[in-house]
Amino acid sequence: MEGILPLIWKTLLLYIVIIVSMRLMGKRQIGQLQPFEFAVAVMISELAALPLTEDDRKLHHALIPIAVLVTCQLLISYISIKGVRIRGYICGKPTVVIRNGRMLEKTMRKEMCTINELLEQLRFHSVQNVSDVEYAILETNGQLSVILKSQKRPVTPEDLKIETKYEGCTIDLIIDGILMEETMKKMNIDKNWLDQQLKERGISDYRMVFYAAVDTSGNLYVQKKGEYLE
Structure with a gap:
């Protein structure tokens, strides 16, 4: 029991550190990461595991390198934002792999992109024939942009x-029984109006609502909890 509590404490602390580090790196999905960002993310995960898997490793053996990596990543991101040329060296440049069908x-050999991989990416864009493509551009994050x-x-x-x-964005009002009060205030949506609309649908409590949203035309969409279970 004595060894379990410190391990739990270390795990929770490192978990918080990783979450904060990822948030500082910006809102990116794995497929949208630049090569240097992906390398930083992998190194952070490896460093965080050291104090948990190796008894002779202290907590600061992971925290200090993680802090250094995040600082370097933020610095590189800042530099790449400031300079177009530097951004090209750090992130690379988009490459045209299909032109006029x-x-x-x-170019494909240079980027080590096989025909099968390219065709697979085209199918993700619902493109069956290469001849239908005006331009296909391999972006710096590895994603393929297709212009028909x-x-x-x-x-x-x-x-x-x-x-x-x-047509604007649909505004979420209730999610899993929780009223989005801040959103309603920002969008100037009257709570009394919502209560009246729910009452007309036989709903007296927000907890009865699985999801509710309103579009720019004022149409309210409501789905009750347990209404569609499949």
Whole structure:
């Protein structure tokens, strides 16, 4: 029992340190990380495991290197924001791998991108034929951006000269029985109006609501808890 409590304390502390470190690095998904950011994330996770797996390692053996890595990452991010040329050296540059429906063999070899990998990425974008692509660009984070030829793009209301109404974001009002009071204040949504709308639907308590939201037209969407379980 004596050895378990310090281990739990170390684990919780390192968990908090990692969460804070990741938050400082910015809101990025794994697939959106630049190479140097991914390297920092992997090193932080490895360093955090040392005091937990090796008895001779003290807590500061992980905390100090993690602090140094986060500082370096923030410094590099700051420098890359300030200078376009420096950003190119640190993050690299986007590379065109398909132009006018033709795969660029030399560029693909340079980027070590195989035909199978490229076709797989195209399928993720619902593209079946390489000939339909005007440009495919391999971004610095490894993601593929696809620009279809104008004849192959989906038709938009603008193409048909159809006027459309403005559509803003749907505003979350209740999530899993919890009222989003701060959101309602920011968006100037009257709580009494919401209560009346819920009352008309036979709902007397926010805890009965699984999800509720309102769109820019004032239409309220409500789903009760237990209404759809499958």
